[in-house]
Amino acid sequence: MSGGMELLERVRAHSAALGEKPALAAGAERLSWRALWPGVVSLAAVLREQGSGPVAVEGVRGTWPPAAFLACLVAGRPYLPLDPEWPAARREEILRRTGAQKLSRAEAEAGFYARRTCEIAGGAGIAYLLFTSGSTGAPKEVAVSRANLDHFLRWAGGLEGVPEAAGETVVGQAAYSFDLSVADLYLSLFWGGTHVNLTGAELADPAALFDRLERSGAALLVATPSFLRLCLREGRFAPGRLSRLRTVFSCGEDLPAPTAARLLERFPGATLLNAYGPTEATCAVCAAPITREMCTGPLPMGVLGAGAVEITLEDGEIVLRGESVAPAYGGTYRTGDLGRVEKGLLYWRGRLDDQVKYRGYRVEPAEVAAALETIRGVERAAVLPRRDGAGQVRGLTAFLEGRDLPAGPELARLARLRLPGYLCPDQWRRLERMPLTANGKCDRTRLKEMLR
Ligand code: AMP
Secondary structure, eight states: OTTOOHHHHHHHHHHHHSTTSEEEEETTEEEEHHHHHHHHHHHHHHHHHHOSSOEEESOSSSSHHHHHHHHHHHHTOOEEEOOTTSOHHHHHHHHHHHTOEEEOHHHHHHHHTSOOOOOOOOSOOEEEEEEEOOTTSSOEEEEEEHHHHHHHHHHHTTSTTHHHHHTSEEEEOSOTTSTHHHHHHHHHHHHTOEEEEOOHHHHHOHHHHHHHHHHHTOSEEEEOHHHHHHHHTSTTSSTTTOTTOOEEEEESSOOOHHHHHHHHHHOTTOEEEEEEOOGGGSSOSEEEEEOGGGTTSOOOOEETTSSSSEEEEETTEEEEESTTSOGGGTTEEEEEEEEEEETTEEEEEEESSSOEEETTEEEOHHHHHHHHTTSTTOOEEEEEEEEOTTSOEEEEEEEEEOTTOOOHHHHHHHHHHHSOGGGSOSEEEEESSOOBOTTSSBOHHHHHHHHO
16 A cells, blocks of 8 residues: 555544544553644654665553554654663663664643644554564564554454454553554554553552552453463453453463453453464564463363464474565564464464563573673573473573672662563572583473483
8 A cells, every 4th residue: 555554544543433432541641532633643754854775663551652552653664662671771772673763752742732744654664663572582573564563453353353353442461562452453543442551550559450450441452461461360351341342462472261251251251362463574474363262271272264464383383374474584583482273273282492481571592591691691591481381481591600799689670670571580590500412502302400
């Protein structure tokens, strides 16, 4: 499409039609549909004057970052959500690598209310840059195109239970620096809903969380299984308080059958989707509706032939080909996930490499180890996940070799200066000597035995 993006055309039309209905909400903040588009094009005009490269939006929660993202899309500049809570060194490294211009809340708001106007940028181009954990020891940049995003939205809008609920109220758990948020934010904007981004305070306090879920009238909840498990611990997570909840879009990690069973028991009328996909292929590429009868064993995460892309198994690995795959991969993305197909349904069988999900976050142990090796006194580091009986990751253990290792609390402090909280180990083990394999690599099998 020459106008650029179906998403933006729809946002413009909703803004003209939906008046005072909130488009974006977070905490006490509200932004109406009526106000959204004029503000977005005004900020876009300012951004277009300032350059053409990426824009680092310095915020990952609240109502202003999404308004800034839309302005970047209108201006034709890639945006990059920059988490203020990441260590300064990580933020600086990302800014240096991308050459991005920083956009603060004050600057965004000044542009939003400047009453300027701007045509929607044409062309393909990059929509956003996200940074995920990288196996090479540094954060991995993923550049998703405008076409990728439109394609994802068209596909996800065809999923059972999604469009109706997305036009009401969508609650998103993830910060905008994670690609799970692409589902809640943009499905809501695409379908003219109200997008509710949970605040840090709401995520930290179940009473505040359930108040928000109840008061917002959440119809579609987008969350990781880890988050759903936390919600299910609370009796308040039930239709009595969440009377409008009808679709749960679970994505980002393996959905255990007991979690799904409990959710469907609590919300018998709800549609539960187990969606699968990596950031590199735009949020999710397939999904399977889960019924209570399925909850006796591993759950499917996709229906072959109904995904956003072509999905094949090559030597057991899930390989994705098609319009959702970020441009850097030339149309084919090898996921590193092992899959299995049974009766046309796709199941997850683990990873080919060391990548894990911990509390819903992607963790590359090699990135954590590389960051730890920059600490003075650490000569060699290896990081392993600790798992419970059900295979869930319960923590990260760092094994360190070095003559002058700092003390445990100091190690934790130095790690936090280098890594976001979710990548920091919570257990430290000192080794006289790192066990090595015959070819001199760290012997992870030996280390795994030492975890027990
Ligand atoms: P991320 O890009 O951080 O969302 O991580 C993508 C990875 O999360 C995938 O490659 C899988 O390993 C895992 N993942 C995502 N969704 C699912 C799912 N429904 N079931 C099992 N694993 C999943």
